[in-house]
Amino acid sequence: MTTRHVRRRDFSGHWAFTETTRHGFRLGRRLLEWRPVPLPVFFLLVALLGWIGARGRWVPGLILGILIAIDYAMLALLPRLGRSFGSPQHGTLFLAVPRVAVASLPLPLWIAGSLQLIGSALVFYGTWIEPHRIGVSRERLASSKLAPGQPLRVLHFGDLHVERITPRERQLVDLVDSLRPDLVVFSGDFLNVSYVHDRAAWAACRWVLERLAAPLGVFVVAGSSASDPEPVLVEMLAGLPLTWLREQRVTLEHGGKEIDLIGVGCTHRPFVDRHPLESLVRRDRFTIFLYHSPDLAPDAAELGVDLMLSGHTHGGQVRLPWFGALATSSLYGKAFEMGRYEQEGLTLYVTRGLGLEGSGVPRIRFLCPPEITLWDLNGASS
Secondary structure, rough: OEOOOOOOOOOHHHHHHHHHHHHHHHHHHOOOOOOOOHHHHHHHHHHHHHHHHHHOOOHHHHHHHHHHHHHHHHHHHHHHHOOOOHHHHHHHHHHHHHHHHHHHHOOOOHHHHHHHHHOOOOOOOOHHHHHHHEEEEEEEEOOOOOOOOOOOOEEEEOOOOOOOOHHHHHHHHHHHHOOOEEEEEEEOOOHHHOOOOOHHHHHHHHHHHHHOOOOOOHHHHOOOOOOOHOOOOOOOOOOOOOOEOOOOOEEEEEOOOOEEEEEEOOOHHHHHHHHHHHHHOOOEEEEEOOOHHHHHHHHHHHHHOOOEEEOHHHHOOEEEEEOOOOOOOOOOOOOOEEEEEEEEEEEEEOOHHHOOOOOOOOOOOOOOOOOOOOOOOOOOOO
């Protein structure tokens, strides 16, 4: 748990720059979605990368080319065995960049070879093992606005990014059933961006959501428009036993106390999304705020929200020891990259999420396993 003061920033003045950056990300995504080439052409490209990386030395180049081909085989087996569904060609070339960088260093062959073998082991772990090891994080919060005695058990998860039903989705359903929460909330990004218009992915997402249940209900908000376009959600969520919060507040009762649950859609423009939140918060009641990105946290603290549940960052999805997330996609950088934060009366929790980034990025997690969070909310003396 980290206590900090992050000053609220007014992003409206430089939003043109932010939009330019977002357009750059979209262009990069399109570049990562080129149509796969015939396998002989692809492996010729792999051989060329190996030769370039080894600076024209045939033995190191052959070894590097073989290791890149093994990466391809590992990634190509993932969809065949129902683990994840990215393009093996895109992912292989993405992973080839650090391999070529290592090969180009003036290192003895045995050191360079050892580093490359370690890289193969990390690729296997990050693509086959860690993405399917869901952890349950347990958190407690006491407030004088809540009734003492029986805690309110709230299960929060985010960033499903469904492609198909995999062991991860089945494990999620089993965990929610075994934990028996009073309330289930989801903080957005239902679909993988590569499968937004894929009706088989819609059916897989519905399979998950229709199996979630809690006495006080299941509540969701939309995530980023790239993963959760409104027309898709309207059709995909129709008839499911859940409530989609769209700039609205619902009042729940637990232990004789009323609790406000607020959900606001995320435009990634805090200066826009603050306004519906401002009109919905009632400071005299315990308020749970469901919002996809942590970027509205300084505003939520200023407005008197008690608990904010978010995601979007994936915890970085790939983390390094002592440094943490390589990237967060947050306007506040690493200030709210994952976990619990306390700011001016607000408790914020940023989940690492469950799913994986799409497009041509490898479906990989490293030092950042998927998680769901179970909260015990209880009363406290003033």
